Amino acid sequence: MPSLADKYELLGCIQCGRCTAGCPVSLRTYLNVRKVVYDGLIGPAPKGAHERPEAWSCTTCATCTERCPKGVKPMELLIGLRGSSIERGKVSPTIRDALESTFKHGNPWGRGREKRTEWADELDVPVAGDGDAVPLLWYVGCTPAYDPRCQDVARALVRLYEAAGVGYSTLGAAESCCGNEVKRMGEEGLFELLVEGNREAFASHSIDAVVTSSPHCMNTLLNEYGGVADEVVHYSQYLAGLLDEGKLAFKGSVERKVTYHDPCFLGKHNAIFDEPRSVIERISGVEFEDLDRSRERALCCEGGGGRMWVEAEDERGERLADTRVKDAVELGADTLVTACPFCLLTLEDAVKTSGCEGKIEILDLAELAAMAL
Amino acid sequence: MNIVVCVKQVPDTAEADVRIASDGSGIEMEGLPLQINESDNYALEEALLIKEDRDGEVTVITLGPDSSEEVLRMCMAKGATEAVRLADPAFDGGDAWATANALAKAIGGMEYDLVLTGCMASDDGMTQVGVTLAEMLGVPHATYVTEMEIGDGAVTVGRELEGGLLEKLEIKLPAVVTIQTGINEPRYASIMGIAKAAKRDIDTKAASDLGLDTAEAGKAGSKTTLLGLDYPPAGEGAEILDGTPAEASTKLADVLKEKGFA
Amino acid sequence: MNDVLVLAEHLNGELKDVTFEMLAHARGVADASGTKVAAVLLGSGVGDLAERLAQQADEVLVRDHDGFAHYNSAVYQPVLADVIRGREPSVVMIGHTAFGVDLAPSLAVALDAPLASDVIDLAVEGSDLVGTRQTYGGKVNERVGFGGAAISLVTVRPAAFAPEEASRGGSVVALDTEVPDEPAFRRFVEYVEAAAGEVDITKSDVVIAIGRGIKEEENMPLITGLAELLGGVVACSRPVVDAGWLPKDRQVGSSGKTVKPKLYVAIGVSGQFQHVAGMKSAETIVAINKDPKAPIFQAAHYGIVGDLMKVVPALTEKITELRA
Numbered sequence: 001m002p003s004l005a006d007k008y009e010l011l012g013c014i015q016c017g018r019c020t021a022g023c024p025v026s027l028r029t030y031l032n033v034r035k036v037v038y039d040g041l042i043g044p045a046p047k048g049a050h051e052r053p054e055a056w057s058c059t060t061c062a063t064c065t066e067r068c069p070k071g072v073k074p075m076e077l078l079i080g081l082r083g084s085s086i087e088r089g090k091v092s093p094t095i096r097d098a099l100e101s102t103f104k105h106g107n108p109w110g111r112g113r114e115k116r117t118e119w120a121d122e123l124d125v126p127v128a129g130d131g132d133a134v135p136l137l138w139y140v141g142c143t144p145a146y147d148p149r150c151q152d153v154a155r156a157l158v159r160l161y162e163a164a165g166v167g168y169s170t171l172g173a174a175e176s177c178c179g180n181e182v183k184r185m186g187e188e189g190l191f192e193l194l195v196e197g198n199r200e201a202f203a204s205h206s207i208d209a210v211v212t213s214s215p216h217c218m219n220t221l222l223n224e225y226g227g228v229a230d231e232v233v234h235y236s237q238y239l240a241g242l243l244d245e246g247k248l249a250f251k252g253s254v255e256r257k258v259t260y261h262d263p264c265f266l267g268k269h270n271a272i273f274d275e276p277r278s279v280i281e282r283i284s285g286v287e288f289e290d291l292d293r294s295r296e297r298a299l300c301c302e303g304g305g306g307r308m309w310v311e312a313e314d315e316r317g318e319r320l321a322d323t324r325v326k327d328a329v330e331l332g333a334d335t336l337v338t339a340c341p342f343c344l345l346t347l348e349d350a351v352k353t354s355g356c357e358g359k360i361e362i363l364d365l366a367e368l369a370a371m372a373l
Numbered sequence: 374m375n376i377v378v379c380v381k382q383v384p385d386t387a388e389a390d391v392r393i394a395s396d397g398s399g400i401e402m403e404g405l406p407l408q409i410n411e412s413d414n415y416a417l418e419e420a421l422l423i424k425e426d427r428d429g430e431v432t433v434i435t436l437g438p439d440s441s442e443e444v445l446r447m448c449m450a451k452g453a454t455e456a457v458r459l460a461d462p463a464f465d466g467g468d469a470w471a472t473a474n475a476l477a478k479a480i481g482g483m484e485y486d487l488v489l490t491g492c493m494a495s496d497d498g499m500t501q502v503g504v505t506l507a508e509m510l511g512v513p514h515a516t517y518v519t520e521m522e523i524g525d526g527a528v529t530v531g532r533e534l535e536g537g538l539l540e541k542l543e544i545k546l547p548a549v550v551t552i553q554t555g556i557n558e559p560r561y562a563s564i565m566g567i568a569k570a571a572k573r574d575i576d577t578k579a580a581s582d583l584g585l586d587t588a589e590a591g592k593a594g595s596k597t598t599l600l601g602l603d604y605p606p607a608g609e610g611a612e613i614l615d616g617t618p619a620e621a622s623t624k625l626a627d628v629l630k631e632k633g634f635a
Numbered sequence: 636m637n638d639v640l641v642l643a644e645h646l647n648g649e650l651k652d653v654t655f656e657m658l659a660h661a662r663g664v665a666d667a668s669g670t671k672v673a674a675v676l677l678g679s680g681v682g683d684l685a686e687r688l689a690q691q692a693d694e695v696l697v698r699d700h701d702g703f704a705h706y707n708s709a710v711y712q713p714v715l716a717d718v719i720r721g722r723e724p725s726v727v728m729i730g731h732t733a734f735g736v737d738l739a740p741s742l743a744v745a746l747d748a749p750l751a752s753d754v755i756d757l758a759v760e761g762s763d764l765v766g767t768r769q770t771y772g773g774k775v776n777e778r779v780g781f782g783g784a785a786i787s788l789v790t791v792r793p794a795a796f797a798p799e800e801a802s803r804g805g806s807v808v809a810l811d812t813e814v815p816d817e818p819a820f821r822r823f824v825e826y827v828e829a830a831a832g833e834v835d836i837t838k839s840d841v842v843i844a845i846g847r848g849i850k851e852e853e854n855m856p857l858i859t860g861l862a863e864l865l866g867g868v869v870a871c872s873r874p875v876v877d878a879g880w881l882p883k884d885r886q887v888g889s890s891g892k893t894v895k896p897k898l899y900v901a902i903g904v905s906g907q908f909q910h911v912a913g914m915k916s917a918e919t920i921v922a923i924n925k926d927p928k929a930p931i932f933q934a935a936h937y938g939i940v941g942d943l944m945k946v947v948p949a950l951t952e953k954i955t956e957l958r959a
């Protein structure tokens with residue numbers, strides 16, 4: 001076993017603290033990533049995240065790894081610590097249940113596989129038959145398929161595809177979790193299993209392009225699957241393209257003052273900043289203004305990196321999602337739009353916890369766009 | 374301290390539309406995810422906790438089809454040291470008696486201080502194997518255990534009775550204890566761990582290895598016979614308030630208002 | 636066929652409901668086969684219980700002995716085995732309770748007799764006994780035969796049968812079967828009552844119960860909100876306690892509390908009999924569950940088939956509107 005220091009190239013660390021300085025949760029939680037690196041170097045190295053529970057506070061935004069001047073990989077270290085805990089079975093019941101469910105049912109939400117298409121029961125959503133060629137695959141994702149709130153997003157996307165008259169297909173109940181969060185929870189073995197299964201399913205349909213509902217799915221399919229299709233895009237990119245080509249047009253108008261929250265896995269991780277904004281700006285009636293902390297500097301909502309399944313303990317300060325919602329209200333927006341199921345859920349929850357009920361509505365970009373059809 | 378844990382693989386039918394197989398011998402298994410029986414998972418965890426505390430071996434044993442090796446591997450990934458599968462077509466169609474009999478033959482030949490089982494199988498709901506096994510092994514037993522403390526040659530257990538009452542008992546070892554859910558928090562088995570366990574040996578035993586005659590095993594060795602399966606008759610049941618969540622809720626709110634609750 | 640023998644279960648001087656339920660059903664079985672119903676009562680100072688049983692049974696076999704001051708299967712089992720061998724009943728009915736489950740299988744081994752556990756029906760078909768039991772969480776029923784055994788055992792699900800009033804005036808027969816001393820290998824220590832919590836769910840007119848369908852602790856506020864609105868308390872099924880989301884004293888069911896509120900709303904509870912046992916006598920029962928086949932709909936008066944994450948907020952909103 002390589003030591004933590006070797007595995008994550010900790011030896012280069014000069015303890016400059018840039019990692020912690022850029023970490024969105026350093027003030028919010030007890031995670032001080034520089035300190036974790038230090039302890040990994042000086043030893044005795046922690047055996048896993050069960051000995052450093054703050055490792056579960058990381059949202060895997062990658063800021064630390066990107067900002068490190070010495071090529072140290074602090075985020076990878078934290079994920080590695082989580083992995084060691086997983087190897088030992090020492091994880092919280094919520095994470096255990098999410099992982100077991102992903103293994104058993106192909107989704108982290110504890111729901112049966114056969115219920116994966118239930119959201120589309122009243123709709124006409126094409127499902128690829130055995131071995132059918134699928135030039136354009138819509139990878140729906142677990143959260144849009146199962147979460148009642150996010151199912152509305154999936155349904156809005158169906159309306160948009162139909163309005164644009166595009167030919168697409170889904171994998172239906174054969175679709176399995178992409179594993180983006182699983183990987184970040186440190187369950188590398190399960191991630192590999194999911195990659196293998198999904199690659200096989202994709203290969204059997206000779207897929208040219210994949211559109212995902214979630215930036216998380218897009219991220220892993222695009223960057224961590226080793227090329228599953230010529231093209232993997234998030235739906236915001238796809239919609240922007242359809243609008244550019246004139247295949248999709250907004251006929252209606254939506255009278256709203258809108259601002260936009262950049263999902264980390266769309267923005268910071270994949271530099272997709274313009275397409276979602278271009279979709280919003282094309283809707284007549286919409287008055288759009290960016291938040292102060294936007295694009296590369298956007299505040300994280302804390303929903304990523306497996307945090308959806310981490311029980312919030314040992315926290316301090318205001319939840320970032322609360323801050324985000326308050327910032328949007330202060331800006332004078334009546335609608336905060338995002339383009340990620342986890343952001344949608346965390347922000348919507350934050351409307352309640354920050355006492356902003358009635359002041360602002362959280363919408364997914366797909367929902368806003370469907371309103372303008 | 375050597376512990377044997379009896380485990381069973383069961384289908385997860387919580388959300389499933391369960392269909393009776395055309396030959397009437399069981400249910401249609403296709404599409405049903407398989408898992409370790411819930412209370413067995415707690416029994417395994419209890420064994421592992423004891424092992425971590427005072428050393429010894431934890432042997433998991435199952436009587437089941439090939440697929441049930443997955444459950445044994447999962448148990449080994451969590452820390453079980455040995456795994457045994459009783460595998461023989463002769464075991465097919467056995468009732469709780471036949472199952473306990475085969476387990477007793479296998480466990481009787483091992484060195485053990487404690488046998489743990491789940492208190493009930495979630496598929497057939499039998500609630501019998503643990504006690505039957507104890508009686509066949511000629512050792513004391515305790516059922517529905519939610520508290521357990523190992524003492525000197527004995528174990529003090531808390532049995533959960535009706536109404537939340539707890540019955541404390543002291544039983545001498547070796548003994549069979551059937552574990553109720555909630556006694557601990559079962560750990561996670563990583564996929565890597567399961568994959569590693571795949572390389573480890575599972576000791577498979579046929580009826581003849583246990584000195585069991587085919588007439589003593591499976592259906593032939595059962596005391597009860599399965600006469601048939603049916604879907605439960607749809608009773609009167611609830612008046613279903615239909616419509617969208619909003620519509621159904623309006624109807625329910627009206628009912629509650631009428632009854633003076635809203 | 637020979638007699639139907641019912642094992643009376645009692646605790647703290649009171650007979651359990653399941654005893655009367657078994658006696659009522661035993662009567663039907665005995666009538667169908669032209670035999671009699673006998674009850675067997677083991678206990679210490681249980682004379683009045685014997686009288687009570689004699690109203691229902693043709694014969695009550697009593698063994699009154701200090702050794703039965705508390706239940707211990709290691710003491711009960713050899714005595715019962717003796718009594719049963721002596722009487723040769725065709726079938727012995729034992730409650731499917733913590734007591735029966737501990738006892739019946741070992742008795743079956745001692746008698747080399749078949750046992751069908753947790754039956755919800757027992758019928759005579761021709762000259763054969765047939766038991767019905769539920770499998771797969773109540774989604775499939777199984778019919779079980781006893782292979783023509785001379786003596787068969789069943790454990791009977793509580794509340795599967797309705798008790799019946801009777802004044803039969805059966806005879807009470809005192810037995811003198813030898814009662815062994817409590818063996819060293821299994822010693823009773825004590826009964827421990829669950830500690831009382833801050834909320835007594837048995838005292839509230841309105842109980843809102845959640846089950847595993849709630850999925851995450853974070854969804855709890857949804858339920859607390861509804862409970863507050865209806866002036867009720869939040870209770871739950873066992874898995875919710877196992878997960879540590881609510882304390883044990885909020886658990887409804889056979890190993891939890893029995894409640895009889897005016898309104899019981901079961902949300903994301905499948906309705907396994909252990910749960911239903913604790914709430915079936917509520918005046919009005921409402922079930923909210925995604926699975927139209929969930930057994931809870933059999934116990935409920937009103938049902939909504941739907942996702943609780945959608946239904947509960949909608950319901951909360953409607954009730955708030957009605958209030959306004």
Ligand SMILES: Cc1cc2nc3c(=O)[nH]c(=O)nc-3n(C[C@H](O)[C@H](O)[C@H](O)COP(=O)(O)OP(=O)(O)OC[C@H]3O[C@@H](n4cnc5c(N)ncnc54)[C@H](O)[C@@H]3O)c2cc1C
Nearest residue numbers: 846847848872873888889890891903904905910925926943
């Ligand atoms: C000896 C013994 C004693 C026991 N004592 C008790 C007891 O006292 N009390 C008790 O409750 N249990 C008891 N049990 C456990 C019992 O057998 C069941 O396991 C338990 O009642 C099941 O709880 P549940 O209905 O919450 O969970 P499940 O059976 O898992 O049911 C969950 C339900 O939620 C529904 N659901 C899921 N998601 C949603 C959603 N989003 N919206 C709506 N519905 C949804 C599902 O359709 C399902 O019907 C006992 C068991 C034993 C062996």
Ligand code: SF4
Nearest residue numbers: 013014016017019068
């Ligand atoms: S930024 Fe890099 S070099 Fe600086 S403290 Fe963090 S890990 Fe060390």
Ligand code: SF4
Nearest residue numbers: 023058059061062064
């Ligand atoms: S990846 Fe984790 S530790 Fe690094 S900056 Fe982001 S939240 Fe902080």
